[in-house]
Structure formats: structure tokens, C-alpha cells
Amino acid sequence: MSSEQTLSADVVIVGSGVAGASIANELARAGISVIVLEAGPRVDRQHFVENFRTLENKPSYQGPFPSVPWAVHPPNQMTPNAYLHTTGPDAEAYQQVYLRMMGGTTWHWAGCAWRYLPSDFELKTRYGQGRDWALKYDDLEPFYYQAEVMMGVCGPDPAKEDLGSPRKQPYPMEALPISYAAQQFRKLIDEKTPWRVVHEPQARNTRPYDARPTCEGHNNCMPICPIGAMYNGSYSVYHAEAAGAKFIPNAVVYKIERDSANKRVTGVQYYDPDKQSHRVTGKYFVIAAHCIETAKLLLVSADEQSPEGVANSSGHVGRNMMDHTGVQVTFISGDKALWPGRGPLLTNVIDSFRDGDWRNERGAYLVHMVDDNQVDLATQLAISKGYVGRELEEQIRYLASHTVRLFSHNEALPDPENRLTLSKTQKDVLGIPHPEVYYKLPEYTVKSCDHTRSVFRELIGLMHGTDEQWTPGYFPQDHPSGSTIMGTDPKTSVVDGHCRTHDHENLFIASSSVFSTVGTGNITLTVAALALRVADTLKKELLHA
């Protein structure tokens, strides 16, 4: 392709993750021409499986995905890295990771597929905190279901276990049977506390679904499901391609062009890995490039027409950064052997702190008991303690069977001061500035985390736990959101209730970046539902134009 050639399509999408690919699939199936520009390369599963097995630091879930130089992603979670720079009082609590490649970050999510609660969309109205979304739960319900069918989500029967998000249809698949360890945890919570443990809804096959197999419990949802039993965005890429959508990998978009009135987007420009520039035009544009990269792209596109960046007349692009920054503790249970690590990673949740009147002063949260194989960590530890021979082996078995890990997703609030900007000093090999985020944990979240710690202490006591180890500070959950916030007022928000930018009538955003508040459930299902709603809007406008 020479740089003189101009590509064109009805809809041009930036980003091939779950948001971009599912929109592409919906549109292509409706006969609409689509071009998807993905900064990263095409990838495949077998190499990631091998990469994981050859990776020494197994808990590093970015480790099996060494990025390409032209589309760098953070190399490690929890580690200050040379790409996403964080500053501010809680900088280390905002070390988000994600993947820039075909299919996106769902290559290494754990499949947790929560719908938000109706109250999550009206936090301001109900509790006087944060903001309301510019849509209601009921607006999204049909698209939640569409997303669940697309991904293949298993979950509990609402008649037996109501997760608080009203459903018109049952889950596409029956709930995943939980592990022995999770059963014991659930029993304890049921018998000894006023709280409850529920089945986590998961985009994971409990029967053959969509030509992919039933989960066999390889315990490796993060970083890589070895058999495809869990949804990832690459399936939507494949389905969209089969329907005729055109995907261009290694296309790093760096510029969004507008018409002279600055009302309509006319095209985007991207670099290939050799820094040759290409232009793509279309009728509609969707930026679906992950919360961090989406805001970065809008800011990078600043020019004389829009000195603060595209879609940024409000000045809110890059602001209101949120996450589920939480708390993590590990301890040794004094009860029976649990042997975590049998089955999928995340299957059960305490959802008793997900909603309540107290949300007028502290954030809600979810608690996960992580069902993660502990053998490697137990081995490293036992060796470092000086054990050898038979004594080493009995230590490994004991630690691997008795370690319990809990972590929480705590609700953040949109604060304009928590802000993504472009690095003034750091640029990638294409000359595009790195992103930089200032982060101070909202007091609302701090209070929530304090509450979580007290609950964790109680749980440790109930399990006769010893040797508790708290992750220092706060624990990032890699659910960044808010950087192109949704609202009804163009002066204080970037997109409207349909994820259309207030400033540019043919520019949409499909990402967690539009979230007005972040709730407690993992963000992916809501991202997918919003994306499918964008696809629905585009279909209506293009097919009935």
C-alpha cells in the first residue's frame, strides 16, 4: 500500500478489541463497509501458550505478550514502566496494563462478565455522589444480553441467585460449578457472616459454545486460556472478517482530521511500522482503542482548529480517570487444605457490598477469592526459607494447599484532577508522545478500601488465618475508565448517551473511557454492550439514511 492511496469505508474503527471488533462484526453483517485499524500485529494463541510456559515470572500477565516497538504496551503490571507514566500521590495505584494487538486486552482478562446495577448508572441521583450516566440500565439491557450471547456468558439462574441487574433472558449458559476451595469459602460466608457469595458471571463455556470447547479448568484465564473456552476479542475479529470487514494490523493512528467547520471527522491518518503515513476516510468514525489510548489519540490530534485536542471543547478529554483500585491480602488458612488453582481463576464473589445507602459516603466493592495455583510461589518461598529434600517437599505441599488470596474491586469517582496528559519528554519510536496519568485516590474510594480491610480481617479470623500479607498501598485492577466521560452537558462531558462525541456528529467512542462512574463489576461486558449499542445507532443511521 502506498501512502498516496486513500482507503475508504462507511465506518472506520480504530482498535480491534472487544469494542471495535464487535461493532465491525455487527456492521459488516448488515452489509456496511468497515475498516478497522489496529496499532498492534496479528497474533495467535499457540505462541502465547508457549510464551507463558517459557516465562520465568509466571504471575506477570503481560509477560507472555512482549509488545512490538511501534505499539508499545506496558511490559508488566504493578511496575512503574517506561510507557504509561504515572504521577501524583497514588501513582502506583494507577499502573494499568493492557494489550495492543489484534483482539485487544481480552486476550488476558479472566472472563468476569458483570452487568452493572441500575444504581451504578444514577449514582448522583440516588446517592449524591459522582455523576449520572446519560443513559439508564434499561437502555442498555437488550445490549447486555446481546453481548452475553456474543461472548458466551455463563451465570446463575436469576430465580436462585439474583445478581441485582434485572434480566429479560436467562444467561446463555448455566453457571460454572465452583471449585472445592470456593465451595468451602461460600459455606463459611453463609454460615458465619451476614454476607453472601455468588457465582461470578463469566464469558466462559460451561458447554461447547460458538465452536469453542467447554472449560477444562487450566487455571490460566489470565494470561492465556490455552483452549479458547473463554471469550476474547479475536473471535469477534474473525467473525467480522468472515462477514467482510477489513482489518489492517500494525496501523498506528496518530491523527483525526475534521472538516473546516470542525463538525465532522473526515479521515484518520496512521503510521505503519516504517512510519509511512496512510489516510483512511469514511462516513463515520469510531475510536475503540482502550481508555488510555483513546484519550491519547484525541489529545495527539490537537491542531490549530482544536488546540486542546479533538472532541475536547469541554476540556474533559483525559480527565476523570477511574479504576477499581482495591485491596489485596494473602494469608495461610488454618483450616482444611483448599488447594486453590483447581478450575478457572475467578468464579465466586462476595457481592454484599455492591450497593447500599452508605454509597452516599463510601464506594461500593466486590470481593474475589482468587482460585490461583500457588505451587510455584510456595516453592520459591520454601527454598528461600532454607528447606531442602523431604522437608522442602512437605512445605511446598502445605503452602500450596493453604494459601488464600482475596482482592477487591472498589468503586472510584470521576475527579477531573485525575488526568491523562501527553508526556512532554517521552515519545515512542514513531514520535507519538507517551501517556502520563496523575492519580490521587478519591476519598470515597479510600473509605471503601478501609471498609474492605476490616472485612478482610474478619475473614482471616474466620479462616484461622496466619501470616497475612497485605499488598502495600492499593491494588490496580486494570479497569481504567472515564477519560472521555459521558454526560448530557457538552460543557462537562465528551460524549452523549449514545457515545457520540458532542463536538463531532460522526465520531463515536466505544470504550470504558465513556463511563460516567465505574461501579464495581468488571468493565468488559458494559464496554461490549455500549459498543453494540453504537453499532445499532450506526446501522440505523447508515441503512435508513
Place this chain on the structure above:
Amino acid sequence: MKKEWPKENPCVPANLHTVSPNAMRLARLLRMSRRDMLLTGMGAAVTGAAASLSGATAAETHATSAPDAGSILHSGPEAAQFMAVSRKLTDRPALDLRIGNALHAGLVQGNPARQGQISTLHGLMEKGQFASAAEFAAAAEKADPALKDVIHDILTGWYRGVADGKVVVYRSALMFDITKDAVYPKTYAEGGPFYWTSQPPEVARPTGHPALSPSKFVVEPT
């Protein structure tokens, strides 16, 4: 961080770390990583605990099918020494020679001084009468505190499958052999769908004591 990205894949110029706004925090986290804290704490859990190794442990099930006597000649006397020291340190009568050769190569390649230390260990072992790994390891550390590191390296090799910070074997590491009655190595599961709902084996509180002095456990931040 002890490990760089593979040299052929320089996705992030290493020197950016020193100029990034995070440089100071990086230094702090390197001193105290999350896993570091977590694991150091876990250690206290069972130190000095008293009880006996359950009969259900896999300690007796580890006979490997690869006899390691026959082909030692092909690998030279150093490899034979490595295998002999390894058997002693693991309290195991037999270890897989194929894995042993790969571990040995990895250990020596990354740190040429290791060969001399392995020979020293072997010499100590030949001279003394050690009933167990624990006795031998304690005597070795007493003879030369520096030998503790090589013992760690050897045990890390056999149990974790890692030599010189690189994976030599994954699923074939001994840590998975001794836990195979309960869990599978991640990405290899042979239980079929929903096997995880069944009750895994109970594990008694360990009785044994450390043979070596404790070490600071340094791992990569994750």
C-alpha cells in the same frame, strides 16, 4: 528487575526507566515488591511448625522412568557429580537425567563459577556420611556459607525448573510432581470439565525444619 526483555526484542529502550517520571518509585518498588512482601510473609507461616508429613504426599511417587546411570558417561564427570549432588539434596534415589543435563548446562552457562562449587559440594558429600538432604545441606553451609547459593540454585532448578533465571522445564518440574494428586500445572489440566468440584487431598502440617539459614527472597515485581 533481574530480567530484561529478550535482547532481540527491544520493545522499550531500557534507559527510559532512568528518565521516566517513575524512576524514584521504581527504585522503591524494587526494594519491596508486592510478591516479595507476600512471600516473605508466607514463610513465617510454617517455619518451625510441627507435625508429620502425611502419607499421602507424593514423596514416594517420584521414581522417574529415566535411569540416570547409563548415559552419564556421555555427559562427563561434571554432569555425574551434578546428578549425585542433586539426588542427595532432593532425598530422591533417582532423577531424570535429561532434565539434569539441561539444568546443569543452564546453571554452569549462566555462572561458570558454579561448576567449581558443584564439585566442592560433591567432594563434601563423598567425604561425609549424610543420612539426609538436610544433614548434607547444613554441613555444606557450615563448611562454606557461599555454598548455600548453589544449593538454592540446584533446588530451584529441580523443583521450579528454572536455571539462571530461565525456564528449563515447566510442567516437568518436581514441584508439580509432588502436587499432582491435587493440582495441575497451569495450562495443563487432565481432569476434564468440572473436575475441580471434587475434594482434593488433605495435607498435614509439616514437621521438618529448615536446613539452611533463611535468605531474602528477591523476585521481580509483578
Place this chain on the structure above:
Amino acid sequence: MPDFKNILWSALIAGTALGSLALAPAALAQSSAPVQPAPSTRPEGVEAELARGAYLATAADCVACHTMPGGKPFAGGLKIATPMGNVVSTNITPDPVHGIGSYTEAEFENAVRHGVRKDGAHLYPVMPYVSYAGMTDQDVKALYEWFMHSVKPVPQDTEKTRLAFPASMRSAMVAWNFMARKEQPETGDSSTYDTVRRGQYLANALGHCGTCHTPRNALMSEKHDQYLAGASLGSWYAPNITSSKTGGIGNWSGDDLVTYLRTGRIKSRAQAAGPMAEVVEHSTSHLTDADLHALATFIKQVAPIEDKLDHTPRDAVGKAADVPDIRTRGPQRIDDLTEMDGPRLYDANCAACHGQDGAGVQDHYVPSLFANSTVGAGRPDNLVMTILKGVDRTASGAHAFMPGFDGQSDVQRLSDTEIARLVNYVTATFGTGDHHVTPEQVNTLRKAAH
């Protein structure tokens, strides 16, 4: 639609068809429905005859061809690709205009057993009248009554079959029919036959095993001196199922066969995939115990015929691998999609479920790869096809599933070279040795399967 082209190419020419067509789950559910006796006020004798007709339709697997995926049962419209063009199955519901509602019993009989339509035109031998010719008068009548009274009429047309010359000349079938050997009609009440005769009736007049498992002569008729000795369908290979203990399945007990036909698998022996999985799913898993035993008894007494390539029982070969997973490289950059060698391909794509030792999972939900007729066969065709297409078989309440690795896979897409290397590694490690499968061979099967 995996393997129509080649299966039905031979079927088209040779004159029988196999009930092996993929159906949508909806249609599957409906396909088992006829087995249930319909509630009605009809006299008991009529009721019994209708039930018999329903059962015969299942045994003969009519629904497989005469129903489109997601379509109404027996309304036809399924396109069966052949090199001469698509043969479109017809509407055989009792609708008088669009279906066979105006057929008399004699006209029905003429179509089912002789391949002649009501209007006198000759059916293409995709319709297995050469086999059905063996049905008794009583069973043809029961089938007729069932179609006329229990199948719901569907007033809808199907596309016309349009084939290229000379196959477009339906009259040419007269000559072919003259050459092809048909089953001779059985007589009497087929439900009273002794075990072997009943088994033979099920195998030949209804189930038509020989269609796939018997090799063909130059005129594409089945070689009757090679009955069930194994034949290629162009993609899948229908193996020798004679009683030879080395080349066939003489080492299987009658109960083994019954288990296989009912569930599609026998632990540490064999699993049905491809067309055979569909036969099990749509037809044999619905047969009565007595009929399955009759079928097994008959198959067991078929004369042994040695196989050209299989000299040891296909399902009694190989052993668990004992190879440590020694690793020599760290993680590679995400855009490194270099083709791997056989051991690495196996490790990255197969070992997660089949185990590095090839033993499968404990209850053989995932089967072992040694002691496995697909891996131990002298012909690697079915192993290649299984890797390309996977396994998707629901029988007796169990859903067996393995993803395919072809160009439509969402799990992993493997190249011809990768599949060739993988197959050679698997047969060398768990089977009879390296078959030196080439990427070109894989490509041929890949194309044939489309």
C-alpha cells in the same frame, strides 16, 4: 458443511447416500421426535404401524438429507455439493403440492426402492434407493403411512437441482441402474428376523454401512467381495470394519460395537468423528438395544478381509510419551508467528487437554492418543481431518467436542505445514510411526472438506 462434496460425489455416482449431513440443533431435536409415538385416537394397529415407520425413518436417517439446517423436518432444500453442481434434497412432507402428499403407496415404493419419481423421472442416486431396495414390503408401507400421517405437511418449494451435463440427463441413470447391484428386497416381517438377519437388514437395507465402508469398482459400484473392507471418502476414511483381527475390528466385542454405535466412543479404542459421528448422532444412538446387538452380531460375522496398510489393530497401538518439556527459548515477541516444529505444535495446541503424555483426561472426556484407532491407523487421513474439523458429536446425552484447527477456527488456525508436522509427530509418538504426511496432502484434504 465439511465433507459433502467428496462423500456425496461418490454417493452420486455410486447410487447410495449417507446420512451424514450436519444439521442445526433445532433440526436435530426434531429428528428424534418421530421416534416418539404420536398421541392419537387411531386404532392400535395403525398406531403400531406409525411407530414402526417412525423408527424405520430414523434407522434409514431420512431426515439427514431431507432437512435444511434450521429448516422444517423433511421439507428438503439441503444443498449437497457435487462436482457437477448442487443436488437439492426434495420436500418429502405429505404436502400435496410441494411434497409427496399426492403419492400413492405404489408410487412411494417406486421412488424409495427403485429411484423413480411419480412423474417417471429418475432420481439421482444421492437418494440411496439402491440400499432401500432391500426393504420389506411391510416396512415400505409403514414408512409410507408414517410419512403420510405423522409428518407435518410443509407447503414450501425447494430450489431445483441443476447439474452440469451429462449428469443433468436424469435418463442416464437408467443405464447406471442397470449396472449397479441393488439389494434384493427382504420378505416377511423384519421385526421377527433372527439376530443375524435383522442385523443384516439394518446394516444393508436401512443403515447402508457399505456405502462408505465398502470400496468401489471402476464403475463406482460397491465391490461386494470387499464388503466393509474400508474406503476413502475423499476426505474422511471409512475404515475396514470386517472381522479381521489385524486390519478390521475383529478385536472388538459385540458389546464394544453396541457401545460405539450408541455413544460414538469406546474408551481406549475409538471415537466417532466426521460422518460417523453424524450417523451415531442422528441414527444409531436412537436404535433399540436389541437392534444394536443385532447390528453388532451381523458386523462381527462379516468375513475378515486383511487390510493393505493396517497390520496391527488400529486401536491397540502406542503408549504414553515420557518426554520432559525441556525449554530452550524465552517468550518471543507477539508478532513472531513462526511455524513451529511438531513437538512444539503438540505442546502448544494439544497437550493442554490430551496431556503431554497423550493419555487424555481421566474419564477420557478427552481421549488418549495412544490406543486410539484414529492415531493408530495406517492411513493418517482421519487424524488430519480431526485436526482440521474437530469433533462435535452429541449422543446418548453426552456432547463430545474438540475444536477444529482449520481456516475457520476461532481457537487456533494451523497451516498445512503445521498440520503435517503435527500429524507426523502424533503418529510417530503415539501411533505406528511417522507417516511423512506432506503439506500438500493436508491441503488436499482441507480443500476436500470444504
